[in-house]
Amino acid sequence: MIINHPLLGPRDAAEFVYLGDASLMERPDPQGPEAADNFHDYAYLRKNPAGEHRELWYHEQGDRSWLVVTRNTLTHEISKVELARDVAVTRRGGQ
Amino acid sequence: MRYSALNILRQGLTGNKGWKPLWRDPTPKPEYDIVIVGAGGHGLATAYYLAKEYGLTNIAVLEKGWLGSGNIGRNTTIIRSNYMLLGNEPFYEMSMKLWEGLEQDFNYNAMVSQRSILNLFHSDPQRDAFVRRANSMLLAGADAELADEAQLRRELPFLDFDNARFPIKGGLYQRRGGTVRHDAVAWGYARGADQRGVDIIQNCEVTGFQIKNGVCAGVDTVRGPIRAKKVAVCVAGSSGRVMSLAGMRLPIESHVLQAFVTEGLKPVLPGVITFGAGHFYVSQSDKGGLVFGGDIDGYNTYAQRGNLPVVEDVAEGGMAIMPMIGRTRLLRSWGGVMDMSMDGSPFIDKTHIDGLYFNGGWCYGGFKATPASGFCYAHLLAKDTPHPVATEYRLDRFRRGHLIDEKGVGAQPNLH
Structure with missing residues (x-):
């Protein structure tokens, strides 16, 4: 698979380390009322769709950036690659 | 009938x-x-x-x-019951006992062949870990046998014992392990x-x-x-x-695992052998082909096919323990989707x-x-x-x- 890095261009997936479901970026509130349940779901019940999947890849043998890759788990086709930092900033409302 | x-x-x-x-x-x-x-x-x-x-x-x-x-x-x-933890080992040993009586039980030839499985170790700490696992297996009623380097040199002379990076120091046998059709x-x-x-x-x-x-x-x-x-x-x-x-x-995440078969060879492998420093396991089928595999590809997928980096990784694992397979040609490779649990x-x-x-x-x-x-x-x-x-x-x-x-x-x- 070739991952089209937003800064470095097309790179071989073998340069990356795979972490999984991109919702791992959305850590629950440890002080929240149902923190134990939320952390259980956060850590163990990840999305596992047959089809489009947003997932975290770490460019270990490159610029060490975290990427959010949107990839189809049935065809391995990659439709979108974003810097995880940009995704996190957008989610926080541009800060 | x-x-x-x-x-x-x-x-x-x-x-x-x-x-x-x-x-x-x-x-x-x-x-x-x-x-x-x-x-x-x-x-x-x-x-x-x-x-x-x-x-x-x-x-x-x-x-x-x-x-x-x-x-x-x-x-x-491959069949084996060489696990360690209490939640697993009694279960897998029950499975092994059922394999041993399976063909008589369901009156069908499943070619259960207890040709042994050998997990190689490459360092002293790994030997300690394998001794611990062997004791855990014995406690659950399974069989386990530690083999030192001299014994393996006699039994499996083709292994690369003096590999510069991962020298083979011995192995953990489960003689009742093996393969099934x-x-x-x-x-x-x-x-x-x-x-x-x-x-x-x-x-x-x-x-x-x-x-x-x-x-x-x-x-x-x-x-x-x-x-x-x-x-x-x-x-x-x-x-x-x-x-x-x-x-x-x-x-659970779904991942793909690839497997490989080479052209048919004369009998060279007596049982199942696994590499202890990477991920590679191999046996020889009754038709003579070497059947082997290694790691999963490592990303979520439901496609029953993998990618080339893992093929290379598996081949390197094989070459690290038995250089003699370097000249054999791969006939087939395929992938299966695994439920990888947390x-x-x-x-x-x-x-x-x-x-x-x-x-x-x-x-x-x-x-x-x-x-x-x-x-x-x-x-x-x-x-x-x-x-x-x-x-x-x-x-x-x-x-x-x-x-x-x-x-x-x-x-x-x-x-x-």
Whole structure:
């Protein structure tokens, strides 16, 4: 698979380390009322769709950036690659 | 028809015209006591043991494609019970004992060959870890035998003992381990279940579950709805897809594992051999081909094919322990989809929906578990309590903190 890095261009997936479901970026509130349940779901019940999947890849043998890759788990086709930092900033409302 | 030497003789003298198909092709009835989703090894074993051990025969096994078309026909056929943790080892040892009596039990030749499995170690700390595992195996009634370097040099002179990076210091034998003809396992269980009245219905994909007020009363299929008192899902590889039809999310990721076969060689490998410093396991089939595999590709996928970096990694693992295989040519490679669970161990459990049961999460160790998985799942379905050796395989173990993590790598499915 070739991952089209937003800064470095097309790179071989073998340069990356795979972490999984991109919702791992959305850590629950440890002080929240149902923190134990939320952390259980956060850590163990990840999305596992047959089809489009947003997932975290770490460019270990490159610029060490975290990427959010949107990839189809049935065809391995990659439709979108974003810097995880940009995704996190957008989610926080541009800060 | 019972298979025997006498029967072969009789059929041989009468032109082999009396052989019957191994199973019927029934049309689905509107209702069963138990519907098993998935006619793979585990599903068929479950039906077989339900009928044989627990006397329940009003059962249907539904299969999306053809019988045995999933991972039962895609694995590297290894059987072993060399686990360490208490939640696992008694279960896998039960499986090994069932393998040992399987062919007599279901009267079918599954070519169970206890040609031994050898896990190589390459350093003193790894030796200590293997001694610990061996003791754990012995405590569960399995066999384990530590071999030092001198013994291995005598028995397996072709190994690269003086490899500069990963010298071979010895190994852990389980002599009762070995290989089994994988397709024959599915066929034997299917025949045994069918003979006892179980309906095996192929080309019958499940498209939904009939769930009302937290109770599952049956399934919808492409061949119409089927009511059932109990629905037992057993579709490892597709667990995520099928259970999402019931609105459930599982502690499982789906990954692809590749396997490889070389051209046929004269007998060179006496048993199964595994590399201790990378991930590589190899055996030689009765046709002579080297059958081997290594790591999963490492990313979520439902495609039954992998990518080239892992092919290279597996080949490097092979070359590191037995350079003699460098000149053999690969004939075939293929991929199968694995249920990689969050701690590397499986599930055999009821779900929070009444009447809906789940068996899955076998990572890439499901084949060796086939008999015990079927037996324990049948026990759970018949008695509604887990079998004594499968009490730890609960879906809520992460919530309780009772993980069964053999490798100790945590909630990172692609590392198990």
